[in-house]
Amino acid sequence: MLCLVELDEAGVTDASLRALTFARSLATGGDPALAAVLFGPADLVPAGLLGRYGVTEVYVVEPAALDGYAPQAWARTLEGLLSVTLAGAVVAAGTDCGAEVLAHLGAITGQPMAANCIAAEPAPSSAGPDGTLAVSRQRWAGLLIEDAILEGTPALLTVATDAVPALPVDPTPVEGADEPTVHVHEPDLAPEDLRIRATVSAGREGGMSLATARVVVGGGRGVGGPDGFAPLEELASLLGGVVGVSRVVTSQGWRPHTQQVGQTGTKITPELYLACGISGAIQHMAGCGSARHIVVINTDPSAPILSRADYAVIGDLAEVIPALVTALKEQRAAR
Amino acid sequence: MEIAVCVKRVPQVGGRIVVTPDGQDVDTRMSGFAISPHEECAVEEAVQITERLGGSVSVLTLGPPEAADQLREALALGAHRAVLLEDGGREWGPAGTAAAIVAEAGRRAAEGLGYDLLLLGNEAADTGDYQVGVRVAHGLGWPCATGIKHLDVTGNGVRARREYRGREETFEFGLPAVITVKEGINLPRYPSLPGRLRARRAAIENYQPQWQPEGLRKLALRVPEQPRQQATVLGTGTDAVPALVRLLDELGVLK
Numbered sequence: 001m002l003c004l005v006e007l008d009e010a011g012v013t014d015a016s017l018r019a020l021t022f023a024r025s026l027a028t029g030g031d032p033a034l035a036a037v038l039f040g041p042a043d044l045v046p047a048g049l050l051g052r053y054g055v056t057e058v059y060v061v062e063p064a065a066l067d068g069y070a071p072q073a074w075a076r077t078l079e080g081l082l083s084v085t086l087a088g089a090v091v092a093a094g095t096d097c098g099a100e101v102l103a104h105l106g107a108i109t110g111q112p113m114a115a116n117c118i119a120a121e122p123a124p125s126s127a128g129p130d131g132t133l134a135v136s137r138q139r140w141a142g143l144l145i146e147d148a149i150l151e152g153t154p155a156l157l158t159v160a161t162d163a164v165p166a167l168p169v170d171p172t173p174v175e176g177a178d179e180p181t182v183h184v185h186e187p188d189l190a191p192e193d194l195r196i197r198a199t200v201s202a203g204r205e206g207g208m209s210l211a212t213a214r215v216v217v218g219g220g221r222g223v224g225g226p227d228g229f230a231p232l233e234e235l236a237s238l239l240g241g242v243v244g245v246s247r248v249v250t251s252q253g254w255r256p257h258t259q260q261v262g263q264t265g266t267k268i269t270p271e272l273y274l275a276c277g278i279s280g281a282i283q284h285m286a287g288c289g290s291a292r293h294i295v296v297i298n299t300d301p302s303a304p305i306l307s308r309a310d311y312a313v314i315g316d317l318a319e320v321i322p323a324l325v326t327a328l329k330e331q332r333a334a335r
Numbered sequence: 336m337e338i339a340v341c342v343k344r345v346p347q348v349g350g351r352i353v354v355t356p357d358g359q360d361v362d363t364r365m366s367g368f369a370i371s372p373h374e375e376c377a378v379e380e381a382v383q384i385t386e387r388l389g390g391s392v393s394v395l396t397l398g399p400p401e402a403a404d405q406l407r408e409a410l411a412l413g414a415h416r417a418v419l420l421e422d423g424g425r426e427w428g429p430a431g432t433a434a435a436i437v438a439e440a441g442r443r444a445a446e447g448l449g450y451d452l453l454l455l456g457n458e459a460a461d462t463g464d465y466q467v468g469v470r471v472a473h474g475l476g477w478p479c480a481t482g483i484k485h486l487d488v489t490g491n492g493v494r495a496r497r498e499y500r501g502r503e504e505t506f507e508f509g510l511p512a513v514i515t516v517k518e519g520i521n522l523p524r525y526p527s528l529p530g531r532l533r534a535r536r537a538a539i540e541n542y543q544p545q546w547q548p549e550g551l552r553k554l555a556l557r558v559p560e561q562p563r564q565q566a567t568v569l570g571t572g573t574d575a576v577p578a579l580v581r582l583l584d585e586l587g588v589l590k
Contacts, residue, residue, distance in 0.1 A: 096482045103466035107473035112550035115465040139463050143352050145557050151550040195478040198504035215588050257519030264372045264518040272588045282348050304350035306566045315572035323573040327580050
């Protein structure tokens with residue numbers, strides 16, 4: 001089995017560690033080898049960490065052979081490694097990168113690709129030839145699960161980023177434990193594979209990221225207009241968090257789309273999501289359902305969001321939020 | 336500039352999503368339908384490009400006869416021509432969908448009116464397959480960029496940008512090309528009254544592509560278990576603020 005592993009400044013991404021955890025559980029079903037495929041300098045390969053996640057072989061493509069993000073060339077590299085390793089499946093994280101590379105690999109190999117799987121196991125032999133998988137995958141950004149049969153050689157799938165937690169085989173690093181063998185791989189690429197290459201520059205969005213914020217203060221239609229967000233911003237700043245908004249707010253042009261929480265915006269995973277004046281359309285819940293705690297401020301006690309939340313205050317956010325801000329400031333001053 | 340935009344008719348689900356008793360579909364008896372959100376932005380983007388550079392926008396959909404409604408929505412937003420690829424009452428997989436789009440592009444090219452640019456949504460709101468655009472690009476032999484939030488098109492090339500993990504990625508290549516976009520690339524306009532009237536009268540071309548079985552076979556759909564039930568009400572109005580402050584303290588977010 002091959003698993004595409006994404007690297008960032010901090011090393012292996014959390015989504016890739018989750019994909020490795022998922023791939024490992026599938027690898028134990030048959031073909032025991034779990035090979036990680038990485039693009040970057042060989043001396044930056046965290047072989048010890050990958051070993052703790054059950055990786056037995058590492059194939060690394062160095063910048064001299066292929067520099068930067070080039071999704072079609074990455075897919076062509078994976079295709080080449082299929083014949084080197086005889087892998088029966090290719091797994092990647094269900095990120096923009098993972099989905100894009102596996103979509104290219106699906107097109108190149110003419111095989112199906114199952115996006116955003118939350119479970120996979122060998123299918124009963126009546127379902128198809130050897131290597132056929134029974135998978136469960138997310139539709140509607142996780143609001144619906146599809147149980148399906150994936151019949152493909154190789155089986156191609158991405159792992160939903162919230163499918164499994166990242167778990168090493170053995171949580172405590174062992175000195176001198178078996179590290180995977182690192183192979184420097186030279187991919188065989190055609191000029192057309194290199195047409196699609198990313199030039200990377202610093203992002204435009206400064207400040208704290210909505211996706212990783214510990215507290216998100218959400219504002220919806222109930223905020224009333226573009227001028228109503230100042231108290232939410234002040235509250236977010238007091239709580240060390242950021243403001244997120246519902247789709248109606250961005251489609252009205254009240255706030256930029258970068259602040260949207262939901263199926264077509266950002267998926268958030270804060271400790272606290274404080275949803276103010278948001279009715280709770282199901283597409284919004286797809287973006288905030290992974291919050292540890294959801295607290296609602298809403299005038300309507302029958303709003304759908306109350307059936308998906310932990311706590312609620314029934315009231316007008318235009319009164320409750322300023323009062324909350326005052327109370328928090330007083331409490332802070334008293335400390 | 337000849338642009339084709341591929342759109343999908345999807346149910347407008349509101350507060351909850353319900354599966355039909357046979358587990359095969361979303362129950363849409365109580366819901367309306369709309370163009371999948373990313374694709375509504377793709378239509379707007381295409382219209383803006385032709386407003387700048389000239390040319391025409393064709394809008395394509397693979398769906399039931401009722402998907403003509405979504406084609407007319409796109410026409411009302413400014414698309415010039417509409418093509419309905421009838422799905423024969425089946426759910427099509429990504430490879431078959433891509434093949435139907437490639438065949439339509441081939442038909443158009445054979446008429447000497449080939450597309451320069453194909454725009455799709457990054458993923459459909461309902462099936463979330465994340466691959467149709469890429470498969471179309473391979474079928475046509477064109478380059479493809481996905482998840483695009485900023486698009487600059489000139490007479491012979493594209494510059495497409497997206498944010499990924501806090502950094503900006505830019506792709507540049509020549510036309511013809513396939514681009515998949517995400518909501519946020521623009522703010523779609525409201526259809527004008529003349530636009531609506533024109534859309535109502537417009538002819539729609541119909542084709543019946545052949546459905547093919549695919550290697551990913553749906554068994555059933557189900558709604559996942561909800562981690563939360565009904566919220567505990569802390570109180571009403573500003574009277575609830577002391578309880579809310581205590582709760583925030585207990586949740587450990589007041590540090």
